[in-house]
Amino acid sequence: MRTALPILAVVAALVALWYAACLPMNAQQSTLLAERAGVSVTPATAAERRDRSGLALAFANPGVAVEHAFAQERPRLPAPHQVAAELWDSVVDKRVTSRRSLVFHAGITLAPTLLGFAIGSLLGIALAVGIVHSRVMDLSVMPWAIASQTIPILAIAPMIIVVLNSVGIQGLLPKSIISAYLSFFPVTVGMVKGLRAPGSADLDLMRTWNASRLRTFLSLRLPTSLPYLFASLKIAIAAALVGAIIGELPTGAVRGLGARLLAGSYYGQTIQIWSALFGAAIVAAMLVATIALIERITLRRMGLAR
Known part of the structure; x- marks a missing residue:
């Protein structure tokens, strides 16, 4: 138990950092998805979005970033739960003889x-x-x-x-x-x-x-x-x-x-x-x-x- 606790603490910290990194990495795509859904976001123009970093966009639109950063189909940085779901699907749900396994x-x-x-x-x-x-x-x-x-x-x-x-x-x-x-x-x-x-x-x-x-x-x-x-x-x-x-x-x-x-x-x-x-x-x-x-x-x- 004494050995497991430090390992679990390190894993939890790494997962938290991973989730945090998803916000700026996927912020630009999150903004585009929000606009397609009819949500008003800032900065408003495409030129402003190009000039802003992912971290700046995440701070400018925190709600949009959090809502869309962890559920994109093709994110720049997948969230941990997305990778875990893909692993489960390709390891457990697929037959061993399947090309998708x-x-x-x-x-x-x-x-x-x-x-x-x-x-x-x-x-x-x-x-x-x-x-x-x-x-x-x-x-x-x-x-x-x-x-x-x-x-x-x-x-x-x-x-x-x-x-x-x-x-x-x-x-x-x-x-x-x-x-x-x-x-x-x-x-x-x-x-x-x-x-x-x-x-x-x-x-x-x-x-x-x-x-x-x-x-x-x-x-x-x-x-x-x-x-x-x-x-x-x-x-x-x-x-x-x-x-x-x-x-x-x-x-x-x-x-x-x-x-x-x-x-x-x-x-x-x-x-x-x-x-x-x-x-x-x-x-x-x-x-x-x-x-x-x-x-x-x-x-x-x-x-x-x-």
Whole structure:
């Protein structure tokens, strides 16, 4: 209960700020809707409305702003209850197999997310093991891994899709590669940190026992690295979801969370855009929670959890 109260207070404050932001953001459209309904508003002329900011219009017509700001069909900033209603309609009221179901689109995006996460995680772990055990890889591979993250994913995603499409590779794999590109780096960095976590005294003890590199890795370095690995996997799984969504954008996809964002952008459906964003956030939270559950079970069985 003590933990829930601060969280609820922060959520309530954010929702209140969100509602407050809707007033100036939607004030101009509220004025137009009121005029069409025959309500007299100030400022009266279109030129005056163009010269006034959203906040000024909201103060000039507080009743109009409050009445129309939270019920527009295509608002600049949807109100929280509008996004919640859209989420309920697209998640609960629609069948999972329906193209209008957000669950259907989330499932389409989830497939490349998980495949890209698996590829990126395995690649990151392999690179980390090589970097820790090879001075040459440490000096050569690690700088390139860092440099790879300076390239904007929005710039490289179309290139990956076009190149793979030219050799006949379409569908799931190109989006998975983009997800793997975003997810391998945090796993690499976290695993390197974890594999190097054992102190010199522990390593000297393993040498005293004449332990091989493999035995030292399995008995000392790997168990010590698990907390670092799981922390990195939580970041990587969220990054993989972002990569899958971005991979859907250049192809003009008609299925997936990226497709919902594109469709909402094309037709000015801001409520649909916000509901898709919240849907992606919910999926990411569920994936991170799954990794956290696996972490808790694994560390507890190994005697590393408190």
